[in-house]
Amino acid sequence: MKNLHSLPLAAAVALALAGCATPPPSPNTEINLVALNDLHGNLEATKFTYTSTGDTTPRTVMAGGIDTVAGALQQWRAEDRDLLLVGAGDMVGASPALSAMWADEPTLTALGMLGLTVTSVGNHEFDQGRNELLRQQKGGCHSPRPEKACQYELRYGGAQFGYLAANVIDASTRKTILPAYRVLEAKGVKIAFIGTVLKETAEVVAASGIAGLQFVDEADAVNRLLPELRAQGVNTFVVLIHQGGRTASDYDRQYCDDLEGDIVPVVKRFDPAIKLVISGHSHKGYLCKVDGKLVTQAQMGGHMMSRIKLVVDKATGGVVDINARNVVIEQGTFPAEPKAAAYLAALRERSNRELNKPVAKLAVPLVTRERDGKDESPLGNLVADATLAGGRPFGAQIAFMNTGGIRQNLEAGAGNVTSKGQVQAVLPFGNTLVVMNLTGAQLRALLEGQWVGDKVETRGLLQVSEGFTYRYDLRQPQGKRVSGMLLNGRPVADDASYRIVAASFLADGGDAFPVFAQGTNRVQTGIRDVDALVKYLQRREQDLKPAGLVAGQPRIGHVQ
Secondary structure, three states, rough: OOOOHOHHHHHHHHHHHHHHHHOOOOOOEEEEEEEEEOOOOOOOOOEHHHEEOOOOEEEEEEEHHHHHHHHHHHHHHHOOOOOOEEEEEOOOOOOOOOHOOOOHHHHHHHHHHHEEEEEEEOOHHHHOOOOHHHHHOOOOOOOOOOOOOOOOOOOOOOOOOOEEEOOEOOOOOOOOOOEEEEEEOOOOOOEEEEEOOOHHHHHHOOEEEEHOOEOOHHHHHHOOHHHHHHHHEEEEEEEEEEOOOEOOOOOOOOOOOEEOOOHHHHHHHHOOOOEEEOOOOOOOEEHHHHHHHHEEOOOOOOOEEEEEEEEEEOOOEEEEEEEEEEOEEEEEEEEOOHHHHHHHHHHHHHHHHOOOEEEEEEOOOOOOOOOOOOOOHHHHHHHHHHHHHHHHHHHOEEEEEEEOOOOOEEEEOOHHEEEEHHHHHHOOOOOOEEEEEEEEHHHHHHHHHOOOOOOOOOOOOOOEEEEEEEEOOOOOOOOOOOOEEEEOOOOOOOOOEEEEEEEEEHOOOOOHHHHHHHEEEEEEEEEEEEHHHHHHHHHHHOOOOOOOOOOOOOOOOOOO
């Protein structure tokens, strides 16, 4: 560099100023998001076992809980006050009794306390039907669950966040029943969050609650919105989709390329302008790339959350880079946030007065829903038997139960006595029992429907009540796999009629078992499935045959 004294004064001043000049401002800005999915009303921490990249040793911790989740968010908002919390559905539904006993209103309130802005609907938001979903969003006490709604607080004012449902259409108005998207602004950047739920929702919720609704293709519903959003000056798009996949990669691997499952073809059809897809439903933790798009999911139950950083071009509003990581919300790692902790403590104290009431003594400390490679589980058999007992006064001969409807093991406390809360955790959906007639031929078709094509047990084998048995052989072609159906030792005849009982979800054809919907002489018993289970457990104790004893002969025979 030349000596400044040898330059003309003006040139020397200009050169000196150039040396001190600040760099030009960055053309980009960073937007911080946190994503949560499949909370399922888990307001308390629960056990979570995981492995991480570079460490294959399983680690089990207590993770989640709204107090710890709130603590993590408090720390992260201290780093960026413009941080946005968003969700990918199933915030409520299939919830523990602590939330379910109050119509999930405590969870909806807690999500508002956490600062959730928007979430897609999930299939479980439809568990109690369209009207209950709209009540949960807008507020009010007119509910199909009057014994639960507006019982924790006398007035429920509605969710403080917005549900999004771009692909849920009212068949009569041809409009979405909830907003398709919401545009939020952070650091001067407009971001469109578009929410969808799996188009197969009608197969996994009770048909009676979604009458008149259509669940259309997810990618089509999203892509058609982009011109409308661009006209509003929006060029940053984030899809919140309640549909998921699976991967062999660990939850924290950046960035896997082996994502499989139903979400993959959907993502591939999204407009290339969509760079970020926040997913749910499959309860997996992953950070994967699909066709240049980042697809994230944060397991379930509040065990983890996804921290996502969008780098956006200020001039165009387009996404130029994305960084994401999944963070386990381990208790102790993040200090509990006082307001959320106080809310949880008050909820727990009031709820436990009811939930701790004893129901009946069991023969064992725990009746498991796990099948351990078998076709039946001890709890599946127990629930099916309780369902049959509930339907007996209406002539029921056979009961069926879907494995997905049994959400927790049946646990017991001191002296092997199970409580009201522990029983409710097993059957949290509030289904009622429906009795109907099916022919032997229809029963055969029902059981054949447990497999799709050459796929083995895609939905989990239906659990059946005592006295009904059958065999199946997967070496046989579809439609010819079931044989040897017996009821109390006598062959089931194709042309004979049998009285069947099932929970209302199944009775409406749920879990893709449409044969149930063909049943005739239907009786809506009004008996809740959980009440039938309570009564059955109490009767078993009174008969000195407490539930949980080793079962007898298998009800389902697998021909090898």
